[in-house]
Amino acid sequence: MTVRPTLYTCAGSRGLRATWAAEEAGVEVELKLLPFPPRFAAPEYLEINPLGTVPLLIDGEARMTESCAIAHYLATKDGYTDLAIAPGEPDYAAYCDFTYHADATITFPQTVFMRFALFEKDKGWEDAGHAYAKWFWKRLVKLEERLETREFLCGDRFTVADICCGYALILAERVGLDEGVPGALKAYRARLTAREGFKRAVERESAGPAAV
Known part of the structure; x- marks a missing residue:
């Protein structure tokens, strides 16, 4: 059974980059929406992410907290898609x-x-x-x-x-x-x-x- 990556985010935050990339890449993620700011409004989240920031992506053993890195990861995790530029391409x-x-x-x-x-x-x-x-x-x-x-x-x-x-x-x-x-x-x-x-x-x- 394939377990979907889990994305913790707040609506409209930088995590939108990750949600958007998942949609464009066709990657199914389980979306966990938090109140803003989560470090104060959802203190239990600190047990998962001590930084208290969003987004947080959990994919098996992988744990990522940088929105741009998550977007790139989702666009390439199963192989390069058109959403990313691969090494060797001009740009x-x-x-x-x-x-x-x-x-x-x-x-x-x-x-x-x-x-x-x-x-x-x-x-x-x-x-x-x-x-x-x-x-x-x-x-x-x-x-x-x-x-x-x-x-x-x-x-x-x-x-x-x-x-x-x-x-x-x-x-x-x-x-x-x-x-x-x-x-x-x-x-x-x-x-x-x-x-x-x-x-x-x-x-x-x-x-x-x-x-x-």
């Missing part, structure tokens, strides 16, 4: 770079903005939050330049790199950071969110409380 380096770029460079200032300007704005840190908003907007230049001549980031097709970077643009719209997002990237986001795989992922997560 392999770009695929690796943009997949890591999503969190290391783009999502990071978003999370600081959210903390200062949304979650803890009563502490008087809103100015710091807005400084990180400008940082986020400036860091979109690499995506904007890459997409000037192509529909997707790598390999002339939709890949995990689009899922990972696209989530940051989706989050920007949700948390009030859309003002500085270039029109070309908004159009790119619209192409991504029109995908049936994305719609299925959102529908699956809709049973849980939103993360923001």
Whole structure:
């Protein structure tokens, strides 16, 4: 009997990358939706994941907590699919770079903005939050330049790199950071969110409380 991977997440969180990748790759996962933030709203979750973060993927002995890594894993666990660029393909380096770029460079200032300007704005840190908003907007230049001549980031097709970077643009719209997002990237986001795989992922997560 094949045991499905289990994905712990909160609706609309970074875990959406993993839910989305599973839908696009046709990988069946058991979805465990948690209240946000789980470390406080579901303290029993700390027994499974001491970090208290989402997502968490458990697949046999494998335990993963990084959303971009989980998305890549789901796209390749049973062999490379079109969702990933394999070693030897011309855009392999770009695929690796943009997949890591999503969190290391783009999502990071978003999370600081959210903390200062949304979650803890009563502490008087809103100015710091807005400084990180400008940082986020400036860091979109690499995506904007890459997409000037192509529909997707790598390999002339939709890949995990689009899922990972696209989530940051989706989050920007949700948390009030859309003002500085270039029109070309908004159009790119619209192409991504029109995908049936994305719609299925959102529908699956809709049973849980939103993360923001």
